[in-house]
Amino acid sequence: MREFLRVSFIQNDWSVYVSSVPSSSRASDLNNGLEWREALTRWISDWGELVVDAMTTLGDMAIFASKIFMWLFTARPCKGTILPNFYHVGVLSLPVVALTGTFIGMVLAVQSYAQFKDLGLESRLGAVINMSLVRELGPVLAATMLAGRVGSAMAAVLGTMRVTEQIDAMTSMGANPIHYLVVPRFLACLLLIPALTVMADFMGIVGGYFYSVVMLGIDHYQYLNNSRKFVGGWDFFMGIFKSFFFGGIIAIVSCYRGFHCQAGAEGVGRAATAAFVFSFVLILGVDLMLNILLDAIYSAIWPNGAKLL
Amino acid sequence: MSFLEPALSSSSISAANRPPLVELRDMTLTFAKQTILNHIQLSIPRGQTVAMIGESGCGKTMLLKSIVGLMQPTGGQVLFEARDIHGLNDIEMTDLRKKFGFVFQNAALFDSMTIGQNVAFPLIQHSLASGRDIHRIVCDRLAEVGLPENVIPKRPSQLSGGMRKRVGLARALVLEPELMLYDEPTTGLDPIMSDVINELMLRTRLKAGVTSLIVTHDMRTARKVADRVVMLYPFARLKKGENQIIFDGPPEELDTCKDKRVKQFVNGEAGERLMELRQAAYSGFDETPMLADTYAQKSHER
Numbered sequence: 001m002r003e004f005l006r007v008s009f010i011q012n013d014w015s016v017y018v019s020s021v022p023s024s025s026r027a028s029d030l031n032n033g034l035e036w037r038e039a040l041t042r043w044i045s046d047w048g049e050l051v052v053d054a055m056t057t058l059g060d061m062a063i064f065a066s067k068i069f070m071w072l073f074t075a076r077p078c079k080g081t082i083l084p085n086f087y088h089v090g091v092l093s094l095p096v097v098a099l100t101g102t103f104i105g106m107v108l109a110v111q112s113y114a115q116f117k118d119l120g121l122e123s124r125l126g127a128v129i130n131m132s133l134v135r136e137l138g139p140v141l142a143a144t145m146l147a148g149r150v151g152s153a154m155a156a157v158l159g160t161m162r163v164t165e166q167i168d169a170m171t172s173m174g175a176n177p178i179h180y181l182v183v184p185r186f187l188a189c190l191l192l193i194p195a196l197t198v199m200a201d202f203m204g205i206v207g208g209y210f211y212s213v214v215m216l217g218i219d220h221y222q223y224l225n226n227s228r229k230f231v232g233g234w235d236f237f238m239g240i241f242k243s244f245f246f247g248g249i250i251a252i253v254s255c256y257r258g259f260h261c262q263a264g265a266e267g268v269g270r271a272a273t274a275a276f277v278f279s280f281v282l283i284l285g286v287d288l289m290l291n292i293l294l295d296a297i298y299s300a301i302w303p304n305g306a307k308l309l
Numbered sequence: 310m311s312f313l314e315p316a317l318s319s320s321s322i323s324a325a326n327r328p329p330l331v332e333l334r335d336m337t338l339t340f341a342k343q344t345i346l347n348h349i350q351l352s353i354p355r356g357q358t359v360a361m362i363g364e365s366g367c368g369k370t371m372l373l374k375s376i377v378g379l380m381q382p383t384g385g386q387v388l389f390e391a392r393d394i395h396g397l398n399d400i401e402m403t404d405l406r407k408k409f410g411f412v413f414q415n416a417a418l419f420d421s422m423t424i425g426q427n428v429a430f431p432l433i434q435h436s437l438a439s440g441r442d443i444h445r446i447v448c449d450r451l452a453e454v455g456l457p458e459n460v461i462p463k464r465p466s467q468l469s470g471g472m473r474k475r476v477g478l479a480r481a482l483v484l485e486p487e488l489m490l491y492d493e494p495t496t497g498l499d500p501i502m503s504d505v506i507n508e509l510m511l512r513t514r515l516k517a518g519v520t521s522l523i524v525t526h527d528m529r530t531a532r533k534v535a536d537r538v539v540m541l542y543p544f545a546r547l548k549k550g551e552n553q554i555i556f557d558g559p560p561e562e563l564d565t566c567k568d569k570r571v572k573q574f575v576n577g578e579a580g581e582r583l584m585e586l587r588q589a590a591y592s593g594f595d596e597t598p599m600l601a602d603t604y605a606q607k608s609h610e611r
Contacts, residue, residue, distance in 0.1 A: 164420075166420070
């Protein structure tokens with residue numbers, strides 16, 4: 001469908017013809033007007049192609065996602081595919097998520113300390129650090145690490161399988177590649193990213209506490225008391241809730257990119273890069289939407305919710 | 310051994326009064342307005358071994374992939390046992406695929422699995438055997454293609470090209486298929502290994518009486534293994550209204566065929582295709598003065 005759309009678009013467009021007219025630089029003094037028009041047409045057609053491409057990709061991806069859900073609910077996952085994927089996505093991502101989480105917690109402390117000290121509010125640092133960690137940075141950080149570590153690897157693996165006909169071989173032996181390859185990866189991302197988010201949250205909280213209390217000398221009791229007062233169950237829930245969406249996005253985008261990989265080493269490389277870039281952009285976009293939505297719900301339930309001041 | 314039983318029964322019944330195993334009716338495949346296959350009519354009776362020859366890019370592999378449903382033809386029908394395979398739903402298709410064995414050009418072994426897991430994959434997928442049975446069947450199949458038991462724990466990357474191809478063959482044979490499809494089984498192998506593969510294809514056929522379709526460039530394979538040779542010609546270079554299958558007959562007739570294109574292919578002569586090279590050389594000619602100009606200009610600047 002996608003190929004068809006793109007091609008029909010090119011063929012309806014006469015700029016292809018025009019560009020095959022021999023070397024425009026030699027004939028430039030003859031028909032300046034035509035050249036200008038030609039450039040304009042090409043520019044418009046390029047944009048048109050981009051839009052059509054984007055639409056077809058989005059549509060394709062939606063169909064792909066619907067197939068994943070269809071297999072997810074109609075058939076049991078294939079034997080022996082679940083555990084290895086869970087291990088790769090969950091266990092092996094744990095150290096790197098923990099490490100980056102710790103650093104982010106400390107960075108937050110470093111960044112906000114000076115500002116809050118000037119206002120005389122350094123005792124409230126715990127609230128700020130932990131609130132932003134639990135609500136925003138923990139889930140987004142875990143998702144970023146997962147997209148980089150697992151997403152691009154999934155795209156590369158599936159892309160190589162596509163290029164070397166392994167996916168075709170699987171189909172020809174009566175196994176559905178979406179059921180066999182994509183569903184376990186989707187499940188692993190969807191179910192384990194909350195755990196990774198909790199890990200990032202926890203290590204961030206520890207890192208922030210360490211830097212604030214041990215390095216900057218903020219009062220231990222004040223720090224913890226303020227944190228406890230401001231950060232509640234809702235904030236924690238919000239982060240975890242969002243992370244499910246991030247996990248789903250990573251799996252769908254990366255597997256889609258792998259499945260629709262172009263031939264050759266370059267194609268696989270491009271699939272891996274595109275998987276990361278596209279899923280990251282989508283993660284941040286969806287993050288914004290979910291934040292707006294969840295905040296609306298929050299203020300509807302608790303009109304006088306916790307405020308920092 | 311159950312492997313032998315269908316062989317005896319299918320070879321004893323005359324193929325004439327049964328419908329063909331595979332039939333392509335008016336099959337057309339177009340890609341982005343470029344026609345690859347045009348109104349192909351082909352029927353393969355049970356038990357026959359057909360070699361499909363033709364130059365690269367004429368659509369042989371696409372035809373093979375349409376038969377197993379990896380490609381959707383844009384027109385016409387593909388019938389297997391008189392059923393249109395592209396009208397089947399997912400479950401029926403999965404069931405049907407148990408009857409196919411596909412040997413891919415580069416074996417297409419799953420490199421995340423061991424050789425044993427690769428060969429056992431179809432068995433486990435369709436849960437047709439369990440535990441010890443699987444091991445026994447895998448060993449049997451590997452022995453049939455001349456591979457020792459100690460390759461089972463190895464990875465595909467640890468094997469040579471010929472061995473990998475034989476594993477691919479073993480994997481395709483593991484479900485005792487009715488139709489074997491080979492995509493260039495001898496390409497990229499040394500002459501001895503090519504002959505081993507030919508011998509294996511022959512043996513498979515004698516033993517199990519399977520129907521085979523072999524896509525190949527190797528005339529030795531076509532002569533040695535096939536009962537019937539079909540030659541496809543690229544659609545773009547056909548004369549108008551001409552059939553894309555330009556030869557269909559037993560391999561012995563290849564030498565007496567009057568068609569120049571068939572002769573050239575069989576004997577491996579470039580013929581008028583050399584003209585294309587010459588034309589390409591001439592079409593580059595008008596660029597040459599420009600290059601010369603810039604060169605002259607540069608030397609002038611010095």
